[in-house]
Amino acid sequence: xxxxxxxxxxxIEAMPNLRAFAISLCGNADRADDLVQETLVKAWHKIDSxxxxxxxxxxxxTILRNTYFSQYRKGRREIADADGEFSSRLSxxxxxxxxxxxxxxxxxxxxxxxxxxxxLILVAAEGFSYEQAAEISECAVGTIKSRVSxxxxxxxxxxQLEDWEDFAGDRYGDAVRVSGDPVTRG
Amino acid sequence: xxxxxxxxGLGRPDADMDILSTGSNVAMQGRLAVGKHDDNQGxxxxxxxxxxxxxxxxxxxxxxxxxxxxEMLREPIPEKLLQLLDDLDQTKxxxxxxxxxxxxTRGSDAADKGEE
Numbered sequence: 001x002x003x004x005x006x007x008x009x010x011x012i013e014a015m016p017n018l019r020a021f022a023i024s025l026c027g028n029a030d031r032a033d034d035l036v037q038e039t040l041v042k043a044w045h046k047i048d049s050x051x052x053x054x055x056x057x058x059x060x061x062t063i064l065r066n067t068y069f070s071q072y073r074k075g076r077r078e079i080a081d082a083d084g085e086f087s088s089r090l091s092x093x094x095x096x097x098x099x100x101x102x103x104x105x106x107x108x109x110x111x112x113x114x115x116x117x118x119x120l121i122l123v124a125a126e127g128f129s130y131e132q133a134a135e136i137s138e139c140a141v142g143t144i145k146s147r148v149s150x151x152x153x154x155x156x157x158x159x160q161l162e163d164w165e166d167f168a169g170d171r172y173g174d175a176v177r178v179s180g181d182p183v184t185r186g
Numbered sequence: 187x188x189x190x191x192x193x194x195g196l197g198r199p200d201a202d203m204d205i206l207s208t209g210s211n212v213a214m215q216g217r218l219a220v221g222k223h224d225d226n227q228g229x230x231x232x233x234x235x236x237x238x239x240x241x242x243x244x245x246x247x248x249x250x251x252x253x254x255x256x257e258m259l260r261e262p263i264p265e266k267l268l269q270l271l272d273d274l275d276q277t278k279x280x281x282x283x284x285x286x287x288x289x290x291t292r293g294s295d296a297a298d299k300g301e302e
Binding site for chain 1: 239246259
């Protein structure tokens with residue numbers, strides 16, 4: 001098939017977003033790049049089913065997340081980097097404090113259920129509307145709203161818990177340390 | 187309550203509360219009383235249904251998420267992904283996904299040299 005150079009440049013344009021979404025889902029950059037690669041190959045082969053004038057990025061995200069959920073999801077837990085792929089992927093870490101923040105955030109994201117993490121990234125990080133996110137995730141708008149809402153709160157809770165942990169460790173030693181994995185997956 | 191639970195700080199609402207109310211937690215943003223009414227029944231402090239999060243904390247984490255994601259968007263795209271599009275473009279019919287990964291150490295140079 002012949003792909004126009006315009007379309008090719010639009011695919012390239014979407015790549016950073018595809019990678020960031022894939023890293024968020026996979027929790028591992030190597031697998032994320034494999035996932036992006038597979039997404040691009042699939043997109044290339046079924047480009048005829050893309051309706052010109054519609055949102056290419058949303059179309060690509062749909063392919064990526066379907067590929068993730070059908071093929072990549074089950075390996076996630078074993079491979080995800082506990083210290084956080086988010087932070088380790090960042091080449092620039094301006095301050096020590098922000099480095100710690102990023103690790104916390106990444107670890108907290110890893111604690112979220114897959115569907116909540118997906119919804120949160122699509123809406124809160126990527127900036128899709130609830131309607132677009134619902135189309136990408138192939139579920140109802142209300143479901144996306146509720147996932148995003150729960151994910152936001154859950155993420156804040158997890159990160160707060162980690163702050164307690166640090167504080168407790170500093171101030172009280174192990175006696176009151178909130179250790180292990182007190183946050184159960186919902 | 188089993189001693190083992192005490193030692194990890196679970197089921198000790200008074201200890202948790204102490205941490206809360208003296209916490210230097212930025213995300214708390216002055217809402218130090220969160221959980222005070224709920225978390226006094228020996229529940230674990232991680233029980234999300236018990237502690238309504240202050241909206242400021244939720245917003246702060248949301249902004250951090252966005253900032254971190256935006257940082258990722260600024261990362262350079264790996265060469266192999268850019269190369270992939272060129273490869274697909276050249277083959278026209280395209281190759282199955284498996285072939286692409288098996289082939290990714292061989293650039294178009296190798297293919298050219300193999301000709302003739």
